[in-house]
Amino acid sequence: MVHCPDCGTTLTEAADIDFTETDAEMGFIAASKRFYTASCAACGTTIGSGVAGAKAGGAGGGAV
């Protein structure tokens, strides 16, 4: 079970966590990865971040 380090809210459901996807908008990220940050739905503190649906080196997908 996860607790918000800032406000102490117990985060038990997805609704308690505000996921924000960042579609590689930051300039220093050239790869077509989708990053997300997980924030507390109560106070907005960023709890963690990661890569959603990562395609290693952009090798996935297949030809179009």
Ligand SMILES: [Zn+2]
């Ligand atoms: Zn919080």
